[in-house]
Amino acid sequence: MTNTIQPQELRVGNLVLIDGVPKSVIEISIHGVCYVDDIKLFETYGNISPIPITEEILIKAGFEKSFGTNWEYERSIGAIKMYCLWNTEWYFELGGIYLGDHPKYLHQLQNIYYSLLGKELEIKL
Template sequence: MIDVKELKIGNYVFPKNDSGKESVIGEIFAINDYLVSIKGNHNQYDYHLLEPIPLTEELLLKCGFTELYSDSKGYIYSVNNIEFIRSYFDTPSYFIKTNEENVLFEKPIIYLHQLQNIYFALIGKELEVNL
């Protein structure tokens, strides 16, 4: 389940129906007190019926990132002067560093909606997601 405080319009999620069966990945276009609306789907979903989309290398590449190199910390990807580090350790986790200010976010980013939100906060525009 996704933390409701992390959701914003434009985030991609896996909605589930009331029986728990996953639907098609969708983009949130409306949020109200208890429900979320997904583009291309005529249903509204309660927050507890939304699942996050795990980040993968394939998904990063579909979002416009390019692999630069690997070092002792992990694989380094880049888009718009942001470096994204895929850690080697345990469960794959990702960290962001900006080239201009050399800022490293210590909190792991493991889901697409988290990446979309931090990208928007740093760049001021939406991350282009091509699923």
């Protein structure tokens, strides 16, 4: 796999690809992660891939297509505004202050969301 994930990038609850199927991480160790697929299973980091952010994922995560603005997708949660220029860069603002993070993968977006709001980004894949 070319895009392996490092342990320090993950939190319990992150979604990753295992054998091409989205799975939710339930435990993290130095050797790999556990997930549930009818039973609790383990997978090493070399066999785990990140999930690229796509239009479908943005919509499932509550982003809406913007019309009449410079942004293609946006989501506001209180004072936090998240914007996306599709296929270029993500921009995050908190009360008008640019936060400077550019996630490419769903687990990165989940982590930023959790850091800013203290709750999980709800998304069903």
